[in-house]
Amino acid sequence: MAEVVAVVDSNVEAARNLASLLGGAGYYESLTEAIRKVDFDAVFITTPTFTHHPLTVEAAEAGKHVFCEKPMALTLREADDMISVARRNNVKLQIGFMRRFDPEFRKAKSLIDEGAIGKPVLVKSVGRGPGLPPRWALDPKTGLGMVAEVNSHDFDTLRWFMNDEFKTIYADAAALLRPDVAEEFPGFHDVVVVAVRFQKGGLGLIDGGCPVNYAYDARVEVLGTEGLLTVGEIQGTSLIICHKDQKMTTEPFHSWRDRFREAYIAEAESFIRSIIEDREPEVTGEDGRKALEATLAAIRSIKEHEPVNLPVK
Ligand SMILES: NC(=O)c1ccc[n+]([C@@H]2O[C@H](COP(=O)([O-])OP(=O)(O)OC[C@H]3O[C@@H](n4cnc5c(N)ncnc54)[C@H](O)[C@@H]3O)[C@@H](O)[C@H]2O)c1
Structure with missing residues (x-):
């Protein structure tokens, strides 16, 4: 191709x-x-x-x-x-919002759109990365920090699953995992909570952390008027060892590379197909802008300790 x-x-x-x-x-x-x-x-x-x-x-x-x-x-x-x-x-x-090409996230999206859980009213996305992003991402002169590097995926998932746009964003964050990094880069934070209100009234939550070391952790839960949908898991393999001391061990997803391996390939194929077939890409510049706007609103909310209304001026 x-x-x-x-x-x-x-x-x-x-x-x-x-x-x-x-x-x-x-x-x-x-x-x-x-x-x-x-x-x-x-x-x-x-x-x-x-x-x-x-x-x-x-x-x-x-x-x-x-x-x-x-x-x-x-x-x-x-x-x-x-x-x-x-x-x-x-x-x-x-x-590059590859979660939109992950088979399970895609299935979740079509189930939501088909009404399998009724009208979605609350979406919660856990987005936690195993290791620190590179130094440029932590330096406010060259990067936007952890909320942007890790949780921009969660902002995109929230919009996508809710079929709605952000209205208000309220965020708080702290540097509790790596306080030493905060000494070098004042304003650095490594745990974050974001509360979102959507334009049509639905609510959203993001729970972020990085570096968490235990795994790459991307899990989403959507509450609807007719039920609950969850997608994503920490366990990266079906292999489990059950020990005679009655303890079980298995392996988590170590990195985004293994959790979303198929999705990265599918997003590249989809991009190439959009060129060959001359159609709109599945994830557009406008989608990227919306996630960036929400990310910038969260960063401002963390600084000002106030909810931020969108559109961001
Ligand atoms: N979608 C995902 O799951 C995912 C995962 C990791 C990183 N990312 C994103 O990918 C981007 C890169 O992140 P990274 O951690 O790989 O960064 P990185 O610092 O490891 O840089 C990647 C490469 O870019 C090269 N480079 C830097 N400036 C360049 C330039 N002007 N021209 C050509 N090459 C240049 C560097 O030498 C390096 O080899 C970021 O935007 C990050 O947010 C996305």
């Missing part, structure tokens, strides 16, 4: 290693160089968040379709610019 023709990384050694794993794709130190030297249709931008805006704009201006990782950007102005540059150049823009 598609072929990888180039790998770009400002760490050229990393680009070379991945290119050789991919069976001899070209490797380059910058997107600018790749655009100049190789013919390609689309790019997957999986670099740090502060690079998403400049790289997306550069690619779209060169007529390349763009898949961009979450969080979409650092500011709403950047997100708006990415959406309008993509539109102006008639290229696709998809944002």
